[in-house]
Amino acid sequence: xxxxxxxxxxxxxxxxxxxxxxxxxxxxxxxxxxxxxxxxxxxxxxxxxxxxxxxxxxxxxxxxxxxxxxxxxxxxxxxxxxxxxxxxxxxxxxxxxxxxxxxxxxxxxxxxxxxxxxxxxxxxxxxxxxxxxxxxxxxxxxxxxxxxxxxxxxxxxxxxxxxxxxxxxxxxxxxxxxxxxxxxxxxxxxxxxxxxxxxxxxxxxxxxxxxxxxxxxxxxxxxxxxxxxxxxxxxxxxxxxxxxxxxxxxxxxxx
Amino acid sequence: xxxxxxxxxxxxxxxxxxxxxxxxxxxxxxxxxxxxxxxxxxxxxxxxxxxxxxxxxxxxxxxxxxxxxxxxxxxxxxxxxxxxxxxxxxxxxxxxxxxxxxxxxxxxxxxxxxxxxxxxxxxxxxxxxxxxxxxxxxxxxxxxxxxxxxxxxxxxxxxxxxxxxxxxxxxxxxxxxxxxxxxxxxxxxxxxxxxxxxxxxxxxxxxxxxxxxxxxxxxxxxxxxxxxxxxxxxxxxxxxxxxxxxxxxxxxxxxxxxxxxxxxxxxxxxxxxxxxxxxxxxxxxxxxxxxxxxxxxxxxxxxxxxxxxxxxxxxxxxxxxxxxxxxxxxxxxxxxxxxxxxxxxxxxxxxxxxxxxxxxxxxxxxxxxxxxxxxxxxxxxxxxxxxxxxxxxxxxxxxxxxxxxxxxxxxxxxxxxxxxxxxxxxxxxxxxxxxxxxxxxx
Numbered sequence: 061x062x063x064x065x066x067x068x069x070x071x072x073x074x075x076x077x078x079x080x081x082x083x084x085x086x087x088x089x090x091x092x093x094x095x096x097x098x099x100x101x102x103x104x105x106x107x108x109x110x111x112x113x114x115x116x117x118x119x120x121x122x123x124x125x126x127x128x129x130x131x132x133x134x135x136x137x138x139x140x141x142x143x144x145x146x147x148x149x150x151x152x153x154x155x156x157x158x159x160x161x162x163x164x165x166x167x168x169x170x171x172x173x174x175x176x177x178x179x180x181x182x183x184x185x186x187x188x189x190x191x192x193x194x195x196x197x198x199x200x201x202x203x204x205x206x207x208x209x210x211x212x213x214x215x216x217x218x219x220x221x222x223x224x225x226x227x228x229x230x231x232x233x234x235x236x237x238x239x240x241x242x243x244x245x246x247x248x249x250x251x252x253x254x255x256x257x258x259x260x261x262x263x264x265x266x267x268x269x270x271x272x273x274x275x276x277x278x279x280x281x282x283x284x285x286x287x288x289x290x291x292x293x294x295x296x297x298x299x300x301x302x303x304x305x306x307x308x309x310x311x312x313x314x315x
Numbered sequence: 316x317x318x319x320x321x322x323x324x325x326x327x328x329x330x331x332x333x334x335x336x337x338x339x340x341x342x343x344x345x346x347x348x349x350x351x352x353x354x355x356x357x358x359x360x361x362x363x364x365x366x367x368x369x370x371x372x373x374x375x376x377x378x379x380x381x382x383x384x385x386x387x388x389x390x391x392x393x394x395x396x397x398x399x400x401x402x403x404x405x406x407x408x409x410x411x412x413x414x415x416x417x418x419x420x421x422x423x424x425x426x427x428x429x430x431x432x433x434x435x436x437x438x439x440x441x442x443x444x445x446x447x448x449x450x451x452x453x454x455x456x457x458x459x460x461x462x463x464x465x466x467x468x469x470x471x472x473x474x475x476x477x478x479x480x481x482x483x484x485x486x487x488x489x490x491x492x493x494x495x496x497x498x499x500x501x502x503x504x505x506x507x508x509x510x511x512x513x514x515x516x517x518x519x520x521x522x523x524x525x526x527x528x529x530x531x532x533x534x535x536x537x538x539x540x541x542x543x544x545x546x547x548x549x550x551x552x553x554x555x556x557x558x559x560x561x562x563x564x565x566x567x568x569x570x571x572x573x574x575x576x577x578x579x580x581x582x583x584x585x586x587x588x589x590x591x592x593x594x595x596x597x598x599x600x601x602x603x604x605x606x607x608x609x610x611x612x613x614x615x616x617x618x619x620x621x622x623x624x625x626x627x628x629x630x631x632x633x634x635x636x637x638x639x640x641x642x643x644x645x646x647x648x649x650x651x652x653x654x655x656x657x658x659x660x661x662x663x664x665x666x667x668x669x670x671x672x673x674x675x676x677x678x679x680x681x682x683x684x685x686x687x688x689x690x691x692x693x694x695x696x697x698x699x700x701x702x703x704x705x706x707x708x709x710x711x712x713x714x715x716x717x718x719x720x721x722x723x724x725x726x727x728x729x730x731x732x733x734x735x736x737x738x739x740x741x742x743x744x745x746x747x748x749x750x751x752x753x754x755x756x757x
Contacts, residue, residue, distance in 0.1 A: 108710050136712035148707040152725025161721065162711035169712070201725075202707075218711065 061086050061226055061257045062127075067118035069099075069106050076102045078282035079118070084226070087254040091268055091293060092261045094279035095301045100261045101145055103279070104230040108142035109135050122226065136162070137169035139225030143215035143232050145261075150202040155214065158202050159184065159221050166222060187220040191247040209240040216247045227251075228259045233267035245270030265297035278304050319361055322378045327357060329383060329501075330467055336386075337470075345439055345450070345469065352456045352466035359460040371645045371677040372587060372616040377559050382501035382531040384468060385413035389494045391525070396420050399490055399523045404738040406485035406517075407432055409473050412492050414502035414532075416471050431476040432487055435505055438474040445476045445509040445539075453537045453565035453593075461561050465503045465535045472505035472534070475518065479511035479541065486517035486736060493558070495528030506536040508546070512569075515545040517735060522562075524555035524582070531559045538564065540572040542596065547575045547735040551742075554582035556611060563589040568628075570596025577734045578605040578617070578634075579743060585614045592630070593622040594656075605634035606730045606743070608750070609642035609674070616645035621663075623656040626686075630660070635730050636667040637723060638674035646678040650693065654685040663693035668700060668726050700726075720752030 062084040069077040076099045084090055094100050106113050107120070109132030120127040127135060150158070163183075164174035175183065188195065191213040203211050212232050219227050229248065233241055248271050252258060260271055268276070268290065276292040277284045278301075286292065286304055296304070330353050334341060361378070362369035389412045396410055409432055410420035416434030423432050431443065438446050456463040473489045491504055510516055522532060532554060540546045546566075554560045560583040568574050576590055592601045607615045621630045636644045646665040667676040680693040700722045708718035724747055734740045 108706075110706060131715075132706060132709040133712050133714050133718075136710055142710055144707065144710075148701075148703045150704045150707065150722070150725060152728035153721055158708065158711065158713075158721070161717060162708075162713050165714060165717065166712040222711065 061088075061123065063121045065119050067106070067120060068116045069102060070114045070116055071102070071112060075116070076113075076282055077106070080282075080284060082277065082284065084257050084259065086257060088275065089252065089258045089260065089271065089273045091273035091276045092259060092279055093263070093265070093276060093293065093296060096263065098279045099282045100263075100279050101230055104142055104145070104228045104259075104261050107228055108132060108140070133165070134169075136222070137166050141219050141222060141224030141227040143212075143219055143227065143229045145230040145234070147203045147211045147215055149204045149206075151204050153202050154199055155202050156184070156198045159218060162218075163221060184221060187217060190220050190250055191217045192243050193217050208235045209237070212236060212244055213240070213247070216244055220247065220251055223251075224256065226257050226259070228261065230261045231263060232260075233262055233264060241267060242270060265293045268293045280304060318378050322361075322381070323357065325381050326464060327353070333384065333468055340440075343439065348451055349467050349469055352463045355457055356460060356463040356467055359463060361460055368618060368647075371643070372585070372614060374585065374587070376585060377531065380499050380529060380531070382499045384501045384503070385415060388415045388417055389413050389496070391417070391420065391492065391494055393420065395525060396490065396492070399492065399521065400488065401738040401742060403741075404486060404488060404519075404736065407487045409434075409487065409489045410492065411471065411473070411490065411504055412494055413500050414471060414491070414504050427481065427483065429478040430481060430483060431474065433474050435472040435474045435507060436470055438476075438507070443474070443476065446474070446507065449509050449537060449539045450507055451537075453539070453567050454535045454563055459563070461533055462535055462563055465505055465533050468503050469505045472507070473520075474506070475508040475510075475516065477510045477514040477516050480513045481511065482515040483517075486519055488519045488521060491520070491522045491532070491534070492525060493523070493528065493530050493532065493555070494525040495530040495555070496526070497528065500528070500530040502530065502532045502534075504532075504534045506534065508536065508538045510538070510540050510544045510546050512541040513543045514541065517547040517549070519549045519551065519736060519739065521551045521553070522560065522582070523553045524558060527555045527557055529557045530555065532561065534562045536562070536564045538566040538574070540566065540568045540574050542569040543571045544569070545573045548577070549734060549736055549739055550576070550578045551739060552578070552580045552582055552586060554586070556582055556584060556613065558583050560586040562587075564591070566590075566592040566601070568592060568594050568596070568599040568601060571598040572596070573600045575602040575735060576604065577730075578603075579734075579739070580605070580607040580615055580617075581746065583613065583615070586616065588617040589619070590617070591620040591622070594625045594628040597625050597627040599625070599628040601628070601630045602733075603630070603632040603634075604730050604733055606727055607634070607636045607644060608746075609636070609644060610639040611642060612640070613642040614645070615643070618647045620649045620651065621661065623650070623652040623659045623661065626655060626657045626659065628656065628659055630662070632663040633730060634665045635727060636665075636676060637670065637727065638667060638676060639670040641671070641673045643674065644676040644678075646676070646695070647681070648679070648693075649681040649683065650691065652682070652684040652686050652689050652691065656686045657688045659686060659689040659691065661689070661691040665695040666726070667697045668723065669697060670700075717752055720748070723747060723751050
């Protein structure tokens with residue numbers, strides 16, 4: 061599904077990612093954890109095609125395509141989805157309008173007919189239930205005066221409607237109370253299948269109680285310094301990141 | 316300079332021709348006003364960029380042409396009128412061609428009793444009381460050269476009179492069509508709208524052109540909103556992109572009246588709009604909203620003045636501009652809160668989106684407050700489309716062109732939504748769609 065090889069990324073001349081290697085197969089859930097400033101969100105943004113970042117080295121293959129050569133919209137049309145850490149408020153554009161335009165552009169790219177108004181309405185009504193989203197949010201402007209929890213649920217709702225092959229959830233859990241967290245996790249779990257893959261980027265282990273990862277990776281100072289199974293997340297919860305950091309400096313020393 | 320002197324002489328000579336054409340009408344009292352205005356015109360200087368009020372609008376291209384008032388009504392088919400009307404705008408239609416009223420093309424049947432919608436000429440000839448009361452009372456020609464020019468050539472234009480206590484349900488569509496046909500037409504509609512106490516009306520002033528001709532529209536509208544009256548005014552400016560458009564709107568608001576202005580500007584190579592309202596009684600509410608779309612080498616200029624002369628009045632002003640290519644925009648909005656105007660509530664904002672590297676906006680919101688118990692805010696922004704929003708839309712699979720169109724729609728949406736005529740709302744939507752993206756639909 062996705063293969064990242066030796067990815068180096070800079071912004072304003074400062075190197076943030078210093079050689080990431082990661083392979084994700086169909087049907088897998090990967091968690092990327094790490095302390096603040098380790099480069100987790102940079103990785104998510106680069107995969108989505110954010111142009112401010114400079115890719116200095118490495119390659120990313122997605123479904124056999126050179127992902128880094130593709131525009132953000134082409135990535136989305138090819139089934140890539142990013143749930144934003146900070147979803148953007150867009151006054152004047154209704155949530156429904158955004159989704160309908162997005163869905164039909166994606167369908168068009170796949171050579172499918174656009175959904176008509178009735179089919180579209182049926183689809184979104186169905187998907188709204190997944191994240192228990194209030195119907196009134198549909199006609200409101202995208203994320204405008206949504207609460208923090210509503211914004212995150214709205215991201216997962218969009219994911220449900222667009223039905224991606226690979227979804228990156230960038231700190232979708234941060235700022236959520238436990239009830240909202242359960243709703244979001246429950247929504248994600250229902251979208252999980254053998255056909256799609258999910259990358260969960262998070263600072264806390266808490267979300268991983270509800271979305272069970274197949275693999276956990278620890279990102280620190282722009283490198284993946286440790287990978288393991290779901291138990292690694294629990295270990296991090298118990299011991300914090302410090303022991304990993306020491307582990308990392310030992311790794312650097314021994315080089 | 317010689318050029319400007321020649322131009323002045325040109326208009327003075329044309330005034331002679333105009334006077335001779337008036338025949339018996341020249342004996343009416345209004346003719347003295349015309350002559351006084353012409354004398355003023357002769358005294359006043361054309362503005363240059365040294366004038367504070369014209370600092371960013373260089374009007375000299377106007378003086379390269381000798382514009383001439385149309386001598387008689389130009390032949391236009393009903394079908395040509397239909398391309399400028401709106402199927403879903405049911406109401407009264409008053410049509411002017413090259414500034415001259417066309418009875419044949421207008422549709423003014425079944426007017427309620429005592430309501431008058433006519434040409435100003437008819438109102439003058441019938442000595443209508445509203446003409447005597449309000450004409451030239453608000454649009455001072457002594458300071459403004461273009462108003463003096465308009466006043467001197469006063470002959471035709473739209474006249475609306477709504478008596479006290481009358482609610483005109485259907486809107487009045489005033490259509491100013493220019494059919495220049497290769498001639499450099501000077502069209503100077505002079506309009507007067509008097510709305511009585513407790514009355515209500517919706518007025519659309521609509522400027523269009525049959526072709527892409529070079530012509531000059533110099534119009535003045537005076538509006539009197541009586542006590543507790545509700546007046547919704549919409550201006551849709553779709554002149555030829557080679558035309559010059561100067562239009563001054565003066566509004567006097569009596570106690571508890573409610574006036575809204577929506578000015579949508581699309582055409583003209585140079586357009587200058589002055590829209591001024593004055594609260595002449597307590598409890599008045601005024602809205603001045605505007606949307607301007609410019610491209611090519613268009614220059615759009617709007618100057619507004621909201622005069623809070625009395626306490627307990629509320630004004631709301633919001634202008635938005637979308638500028639492309641080498642076009643330029645000027646916004647100058649003044650809110651004056653006079654000494655006794657306590658409890659004034661004034662909001663003023665101007666936002667601009669620049670779509671190209673070469674477009675330019677000069678914006679100057681101004682507050683002058685002489686009272687101490689008031690609530691006033693103002694602000695202005697000039698920027699590009701928000702890159703974060705753009706990326707967000709693209710990350711959802713929406714292509715660049717569509718994403719751009721969505722954001723432009725979104726930017727303009729609050730102004731469009733506030734337009735009190737539904738058909739004009741959807742018309743502006745369709746213009747945005749056509750200009751920025753053929754596929755995108757709201």
